[in-house]
Amino acid sequence: MSNMTASAFAEEIGVRLKQARLNRDLTQSEVAVLSGVARKTVLNAEKGKVQLEILIAIMMALDLTDQIDRFLPKQEISPLQLAKLQGKKRQRASGQRRDADEETPEW
Incomplete structure (x- = not known):
């Protein structure tokens, strides 16, 4: 699958969603009701044309959410990214301090 286009x-x-639905002996209409979307939306999802939130709703209706960890495992933060997130530590401002007897500007 690594050489497939995003569309493919x-x-x-979509093909896998359809097969999961058929394996559970559910119609598109039944999955639509369970997932809270229109039947046409389920049809489009089975063609691979679906928004992420709707895909998740359909996966929930088909009891496939336990597969999410296989599909997209939780990512740990790399040491490099952690260092970037911490940002630069605050440093003391550079420059000379004024003497107390120095004239202050009049506003």
Whole structure:
């Protein structure tokens, strides 16, 4: 699958959604009701044309959410990214301090 285009990959996910629905002996209408979307939306999802939130709703309806960790494992923060997130430590301002007897400007 690594040499597939994004469109082909989306279509493959749609095919797999359809097969999961058929394996559970559910119609598109039943999945639509369970996921809170229109039947046409389920049809489009099975063609690989679906928004992420709707895909998740359909996966929940098909009881596929336990597969998420296989599909997209939780990512740990790399040491490099952690260092970037911490940012620069605050440093003391550079420059000379004024003497107390120095004239202050009149505003």
